Amino acid sequence: MTSPLEQKKIRIAGPSVVTANRTWDGVVVYRTAQQGWSTVLSDAAIVSTSDDARALLAESVADDVGAVGAYIAPVELNGGVIKPGNLREHIRSKGVTIDLLPA
Amino acid sequence: MYAYDELDRTLINERVSEFRDQVKRRLSGELTEDEFKILRLQNGVYLQLHAYMFRVAIPYGTLSSKQLRRLAHIARRYDRGYGHFTTRQNIQFNWIKLAELPDALAELAEVGIHAMQTSGNNMRNVTSDQWAGVAPGEVEDPRIWSEILRQHTTLHPEFSFLPRKFKIAITASEHDRAAIKIHDIGLRLHKNADGETGFEVLVGGGLGRTPFIAKTIKPFVHGRDILSYVEAILRVYNQYGRRDNIYKARIKILVHELGIEKFAREVDEEWRQMGHSALTLDHSAIEEVRSRFSYPPYEKLPHMPDELKEAAHDPLFERWRKNSVAPHKVQGYSIVTLSLKPVGGPPGDASADQMDALADLADRYSFGEIRVGHEQNLALPHVAKRDLPQLWKALDRLGLATPNVNLVTDIIACPGLDYCSLANARSIPIAQELTRRFANHDTADMIGRLHINISGCINACGHHHVGHIGILGVEKNGEEFYQITIGGRADENAQMGVLIGPAVPYAEVADVIEDIVEAYLALRDRPEELFVDTVKRLGVEPFKERVYATR
Numbered sequence: 001m002t003s004p005l006e007q008k009k010i011r012i013a014g015p016s017v018v019t020a021n022r023t024w025d026g027v028v029v030y031r032t033a034q035q036g037w038s039t040v041l042s043d044a045a046i047v048s049t050s051d052d053a054r055a056l057l058a059e060s061v062a063d064d065v066g067a068v069g070a071y072i073a074p075v076e077l078n079g080g081v082i083k084p085g086n087l088r089e090h091i092r093s094k095g096v097t098i099d100l101l102p103a
Numbered sequence: 104m105y106a107y108d109e110l111d112r113t114l115i116n117e118r119v120s121e122f123r124d125q126v127k128r129r130l131s132g133e134l135t136e137d138e139f140k141i142l143r144l145q146n147g148v149y150l151q152l153h154a155y156m157f158r159v160a161i162p163y164g165t166l167s168s169k170q171l172r173r174l175a176h177i178a179r180r181y182d183r184g185y186g187h188f189t190t191r192q193n194i195q196f197n198w199i200k201l202a203e204l205p206d207a208l209a210e211l212a213e214v215g216i217h218a219m220q221t222s223g224n225n226m227r228n229v230t231s232d233q234w235a236g237v238a239p240g241e242v243e244d245p246r247i248w249s250e251i252l253r254q255h256t257t258l259h260p261e262f263s264f265l266p267r268k269f270k271i272a273i274t275a276s277e278h279d280r281a282a283i284k285i286h287d288i289g290l291r292l293h294k295n296a297d298g299e300t301g302f303e304v305l306v307g308g309g310l311g312r313t314p315f316i317a318k319t320i321k322p323f324v325h326g327r328d329i330l331s332y333v334e335a336i337l338r339v340y341n342q343y344g345r346r347d348n349i350y351k352a353r354i355k356i357l358v359h360e361l362g363i364e365k366f367a368r369e370v371d372e373e374w375r376q377m378g379h380s381a382l383t384l385d386h387s388a389i390e391e392v393r394s395r396f397s398y399p400p401y402e403k404l405p406h407m408p409d410e411l412k413e414a415a416h417d418p419l420f421e422r423w424r425k426n427s428v429a430p431h432k433v434q435g436y437s438i439v440t441l442s443l444k445p446v447g448g449p450p451g452d453a454s455a456d457q458m459d460a461l462a463d464l465a466d467r468y469s470f471g472e473i474r475v476g477h478e479q480n481l482a483l484p485h486v487a488k489r490d491l492p493q494l495w496k497a498l499d500r501l502g503l504a505t506p507n508v509n510l511v512t513d514i515i516a517c518p519g520l521d522y523c524s525l526a527n528a529r530s531i532p533i534a535q536e537l538t539r540r541f542a543n544h545d546t547a548d549m550i551g552r553l554h555i556n557i558s559g560c561i562n563a564c565g566h567h568h569v570g571h572i573g574i575l576g577v578e579k580n581g582e583e584f585y586q587i588t589i590g591g592r593a594d595e596n597a598q599m600g601v602l603i604g605p606a607v608p609y610a611e612v613a614d615v616i617e618d619i620v621e622a623y624l625a626l627r628d629r630p631e632e633l634f635v636d637t638v639k640r641l642g643v644e645p646f647k648e649r650v651y652a653t654r
């Protein structure tokens with residue numbers, strides 16, 4: 001997790017979003033371009049420069065009542081479709097990869 | 104069972120009101136997350152990948168049926184219908200909502216359950232042998248001492264802001280089922296030459312990034328002095344422990360850096376200065392705690408009832424009995440272990456329906472008592488042998504009679520990347536795949552005792568260092584890889600496993616484990632030689648060769 005104190009070091013390698021957990025229930029959320037939070041990844045504001053990422057994160061971290069633990073996460077863009085950029089984010093977005101109870 | 108007194112009940116209830124107020128202030132924005140974090144951690148609340156995670160203490164692994172029913176209710180009402188039993192006699196709920204947590208805590212408080220000191224840099228839940236009070240040959244019930252320590256350390260200011268978390272485990276049997284050698288303090292109850300009861304005190308065990316096996320600093324501390332002696336250890340730790348570097352803050356690092364002899368001298372010096380303090384337990388204080396533990400009104404029963412003789416003709420029953428049923432200190436009774444490791448299931452998970460049904464079975468067959476062990480299994484501690492066949496049928500219907508206790512599919516695994524925000528790699532699907540590979544119980548029986556432990560990162564919540572086979576998730580270029588160690592053990596002969604070679608990718612882990620097991624079957628000198636003993640005799644080389652020759 002990236003602490004706000006380390007914001008200056010932020011460099012992104014490709015399209016990214018800001019994600020966090022909603023404060024009241026912990027649900028995974030994404031920062032939108034309207035300065036709110038959404039549970040749907042396709043609503044997320046996408047940034048592609050480190051400066052934009054830093055600004056989006058700063059704004060998100062400031063909204064500590066809305067969501068906690070905000071950080072920048074990579075995404076993949078495929079013909080306008082937005083997908084999580086790594087396994088961790090895939091799991092956060094789609095849920096656990098396992099059957100919850102034995103088949 | 105242990106009966107809480109008024110003081111405990113008041114304390115737990117006050118804690119709930121306090122936390123309710125803190126949550127309210129957090130949700131209104133009065134408290135920032137930074138301010139709130141330490142408060143939630145003191146109440147067992149973590150933030151994980153998908154949600155908040157809520158860790159509830161099960162002191163020394165003893166639960167009443169009423170408490171288990173309440174845990175089932177919490178799982179159903181506030182979570183997604185299941186809970187995860189951990190290696191430290193806790194249960195975790197993975198999907199709890201912060202706004203509802205105070206209500207959940209209040210419902211738990213009604214049955215004397217809480218989440219205090221299940222996280223944060225304080226004295227954690229004091230764990231013990233899950234067979235405490237019923238194991239044959241035990242010196243005495245170690246829970247009496249766990250409870251004395253619990254009372255003394257709960258909300259004790261000196262132990263609430265330690266350099267790092269602090270864990271104590273207690274055993275009173277020859278065979279250590281509490282893994283005391285991998286705890287910050289391990290206590291082994293025994294009697295000295297004069298027949299007095301006291302403790303061998305071990306310090307500085309722990310896994311994680313820098314694993315150490317605990318070392319003995321005093322072979323015998325009289326029972327009445329245990330609080331003052333533990334306090335002396337903690338004072339030395341509080342004084343010298345590194346608060347500047349989280350990776351060096353555990354007592355194991357201090358013990359390692361000072362050396363065990365110097366550390367022991369420091370503790371002795373501190374202890375001597377404390378003199379005969381208020382911490383010396385008088386006989387009546389110990390007896391007061393002892394009297395709060397009640398034991399069931401056992402009947403006088405035959406060693407070999409007819410019901411058991413008859414059921415012995417059923418090979419499925421016999422397989423389960425031989426695997427999961429252990430001798431009890433009272434004739435005619437048994438301790439029954441319930442595997443939470445069904446083939447294809449996530450290790451340690453139990454559904455709300457299973458918990459409810461098990462609570463009913465505990466009422467019918469085990470005087471309303473359930474135990475939780477560090478292997479992520481449950482136990483019914485007082486089952487009359489004549490009831491075993493009936494109980495087995497009922498457990499089998501619930502999916503709680505998998506005859507794999509201590510076998511290759513009885514895997515200890517942490518939540519890993521499916522839940523945990525610190526993970527490098529997944530643990531649970533690896534465990535699930537392995538249980539499918541070794542699903543044939545005849546094969547598993549033939550392999551014999553073999554403990555596999557899986558952790559999704561170096562924090563080692565799955566105790567991989569001390570698994571007979573240990574699997575550790577690491578990340579390489581964004582992919583999941585796993586380091587494999589063999590020859591570790593967590594019992595009275597605890598030692599760390601040895602790495603067999605380069606990490607292997609996710610898709611190959613189960614194949615590699617199969618290779619290791621096949622190599623063992625070919626190499627063991629007789630069927631009784633356990634996997635760990637073969638590794639001890641031959642070293643890791645032959646296993647390494649087998650695994651990497653073709654890769």
Ligand code: HEM
Binds near residue numbers: 189
């Ligand atoms: C999913 C949430 C969890 C988180 C965030 C978490 C975090 C951690 C961390 C950071 C440590 C290392 C601390 C240190 O060395 O100072 C640790 C150690 C440990 N955890 Fe967890 N853990 C989690 C779940 C579990 C579970 C489910 C279990 C049991 C299956 C468990 C059992 C342990 C044990 C026994 C240790 C001690 C290892 C040692 O001696 O260093 N944890 N945990």
Ligand code: SF4
Binds near residue numbers: 517518520527558563
């Ligand atoms: S070992 Fe690592 S991945 Fe597993 S639960 Fe602990 S912190 Fe999480």
